[in-house]
Amino acid sequence: MKTTQDDIQLLCGLYEGKEASFRAIYDKYFESLFLYAMKVLNDRIVCEDIVQDIFVSLWTKRREAKITSLKPYLFQAVKYQIFNYFRNNKFSREDLTRLNIVDVSMNVIQKLEYSELDQMIRDTVVKLPKRCRHIFVLSRYHHKSNKEIAEELEISVQAVKNQISKALAFLRNNLHHEEAITALLLLLF
Template sequence: MPVLKKSEFVELFNEMYQPVKNYVYYKTGDMEVAEDVVQDTFVKIWEKREEIRPKTVKALLYTIAGNLCKNRFEHQQVVFEFANNYKHEFNNSSPEFELELKEFEAKLQGAIEKLNEKNRTVFLMNRIDGLTYKQIAENLELSVKAVEKRMKNALSELKETIEYKI
């Protein structure tokens, strides 16, 4: 079985660090967590370099990063809920517009968060990262048709949720 060489690892790191970090950021919503997870992902790749097939290493990056995200997701949710439940609303000088804007942003963020993880990931990789369906399919080891279906589902869910809430 081929071993991932140091030069190949460096090339992989330079090429995939930012896309994998963005992928993790879309899943977690936290740039610091994204930095930590992507670094841990590359450490795991390096540690397992003797077992990795170079042909599938890019997809493996996303798989490892996704699994690491799942390990942190519950913690992030608890912190988020705590922050929302214990915010003090002592600032009476904020204009009504800012309040409405915050409510809309919360509704939009909530709508994106309510998407199932597969649809949300495809949606954010396309809309934020600017990846094509083909690139997303390659990164997630899916068919282009599967990516198209997930995007269609994401857009339908967002439209329905936002129209219902607003």
Template structure:
């Protein structure tokens, strides 16, 4: 019996491409934990994260003949990132969050309310400094919760343009707020 644990990733990918399921299992074993961790860092929902990772691996197996890869970890992590984004965009995470929120006791102190208000004021001022089109796209995305596709259709532009403008806005916001404050913004 062959021990796939000694194989380099490029060799496993060649075997996978030929339909070797044991090579697939070895890649799965090597990367499952990192992919799950990546999804869990965002969603904090065990079942959803497991589903996302499974879907990515199933998709990877089904499309194995198309790959021209020598390493797949970065590729798989990117696929998980997009699956997580789609999951959130489709409101699955939002619904789960609000269901959990309904059963949780939250005490909003004056200090917390003040900090949240300060943060929102900062973000509003920040958006005013963005170029017109970037500001409009950022507003539609973050304040009106429209998907990139909906924004593209509404403004008559490509989804890629929407993605690029949101990326520009978030990079600028990240640099002004700092990385830790960005997490607060997305969960308010």
């Protein structure tokens, strides 16, 4: 993996003890390292701790570290910490094998983000009242028009619209602000 000029400058600043360089590395890589860990562990708190520990170690050992390529170094550190987590918690060989097949490409990270959001939406949809949930699922997951749903359930088109509006409001109120915006955009289109 090729090291970018930006990463080389950040590493130089890190070795010199420049907090701004460390902060820039943190800002640049925290999210992707966290999502990489989440792909394997699916435990937000553990993953945040792992990534935070890596950055603490990066700062405290900055003078001894012989890092030639920043991004691979950081991802290898996450992989190593995940392995230690599995080992210390007596996870199965299957769990360890799963760790070895994780792909860190942006495409996978984007799929993970979508998958997480989709699961949050589905978990929230399950909490809707039965009739509202049924209409919402027919509309958004079975891609039926309001008219088709109205005919199938023998209700008015306006009743379908009301139930979908009710479902969207429920989602908006039960998801975090950023998640709600993204979820509603996904569900509207």
